[in-house]
Amino acid sequence: MLEAASVTSLSIDAVDGAARTGTLATAHGAVQLPAFMPVGTHASVKALHPDEVAACGVDILLCNAYHLALRPGVEVIERAGGLHRFMGWDGAILTDSGGYQLITLAGAALVDDDGAVFVSPYDGSRLRVTPEDAIAIQARLGSDIIMCLDHPVGWGSDAATTAVATERTHLWAERCRDAHPGDGRLLFGITQGGFDEQARRESAARIAALAFDGNAIGGLSVGEPLDDMITLAEAAISQLPADRPRYFMGLGTDAELLAMVSLGVDMFDCVVPTRLARNGTALTPDGRVSLRNATYRDDVRPLDEDCSCPACARFSRAYLRHLFQAQEILAHRLVSIHNITHLARLMDATRAAIREGTFSLLREAVEGRLEGRVSLAPG
């Protein structure tokens, strides 16, 4: 067992069962946990100004180092003073390494033990990334939380493929750890293990032994049944230290987030709230509202009567529906703001409930309302 890579940056204020709340100290401020991180793949949370993102109640974003290295290039961002200054965001930034993109790439032949070759979707050029490169790129971008380069596998991969990719993830994690420049940046390990409980447990133990500043559960929520996802996450969490933040990559719906919080997960990211927004779908405590539906043509109510986000404060469902029908960009903006606010409010309520020891009641109420079992009278 290696020594801890750094003094822990996590401060736990309260626990309620396995759920916990607290703060994670970063070079760009404290992050309230549990936290939902909106995704700004290309150094922009789609359609939103950074001040709008902050006003949603968000203190940390995710950007994708792989995409940014391809375009505009690390040099451009470095010369502009780093990612925070480049994109005008003064809060914390977690960068994904690009490992996830290996699932979607055409041939596994592009990965070997030394590293991965990414083919640019923009111009077909090739970018060779070793674990050391992945860390250097993220450090040069100025990321507050750097993610290791990992090798996840797709749902349905065979055992041999999974074993090779998971072992590679562990070897890369060590190399990432050795390459980490420190200097106030946090480095998170990523656990893999495919879709086998025992492999998930072993992977988490191997990553935990490297004493990263935080640990992520990667390669899940990629198509496996929800029950499997929960069992596999639980297997990983059983091996992860309680004094480091736990991050479930690529999640999710209200119910999924609360399920994972109940297991002790602290951080989440997902493109769904902004992607849904662009398709005209708003998240509400009573489920999704699809603004394309003619029902809303004359609906002068806000998306959510209990929400005070800039969309709900001024605009009706009728107007938002009109904007979608007219393909006006303001539609994407307003519903993106609402959807991110919705998840930020859910995390805020979660933190308060954990502090008060009422998290399971909150979870039950949220799930009940989503399933239509509980009807809350408006205002």
Added chain:
Amino acid sequence: MLEAASVTSLSIDAVDGAARTGTLATAHGAVQLPAFMPVGTHASVKALHPDEVAACGVDILLCNAYHLALRPGVEVIERAGGLHRFMGWDGAILTDSGGYQLITLAGAALVDDDGAVFVSPYDGSRLRVTPEDAIAIQARLGSDIIMCLDHPVGWGSDAATTAVATERTHLWAERCRDAHPGDGRLLFGITQGGFDEQARRESAARIAALAFDGNAIGGLSVGEPLDDMITLAEAAISQLPADRPRYFMGLGTDAELLAMVSLGVDMFDCVVPTRLARNGTALTPDGRVSLRNATYRDDVRPLDEDCSCPACARFSRAYLRHLFQAQEILAHRLVSIHNITHLARLMDATRAAIREGTFSLLREAVEGRLEGRVSLAPG
């Protein structure tokens, strides 16, 4: 000569040659003149929140009654409390009647002396609009400045076609005037006359005789040479009363706006600043900046070093270029804000110069800088 339709809402504070500055009182506040009106065809200035539009220094918008009548429909907006409330804009709104769309429609057969039949580009349905309908639609939307239904002709139309359309415009103007409900809304007439100086003069005299609250010059800036445009506008202006605002429809560039102000025009609208923004082109005092140009890849300067708009205050040309390359919506937003601010600042400088009696100096300086004859040192 008929009586004035209402007490004049125009207050002239200063004149400088034929240029003048003052205010136009509307049911939604005073509009500073000369004014540039951003276009919100579908009840949204493309990509912008109404508060952002106001922060650009704008107190009046243009919306298109024809488009809104087709989608979402007048009833929807009426039931939502009117156009101001529907779109969350508390400033003045001028609505265009749809006359301009007659230029772009397929067959002139769709127009007769009674009115026009518009074919919906959305679902092919037909909307019959008489002059009386045009007024009623705009009144129901809650427009502050209602435009008469007119019949402009395209550049290159023959004399006979032009004469018929212009005479129809005059007859329709009378019917619009008779149909005007008053009640605090202003009604503007539209002069036509095609591309003949004498016909322009006669049309303006006919429209002026109807004593509208303001008078527009329509059917220009549709492809005719700049010199012709100026001569024809001058012919119309010679017949328009000085105690009513003059509005040149569908203009324009910095130089065109100042040329028209020098002839005594008070109001302008144009889709160009927001359309250019969506294509990655920013307006600056030194000319247009096309952010697609690789020159800006590493350019950490703002679009315009003398501009304090939200785009210039925080973001570099390098970031804006990156956003365009990555097809991020924030690019459209930020450059739209900048371009509208650019024109609002030009109008602000114009008003100040007229008050100080230095308008021709301002015009010379603006044109000189645009043509690269004058180089202003930054800061």
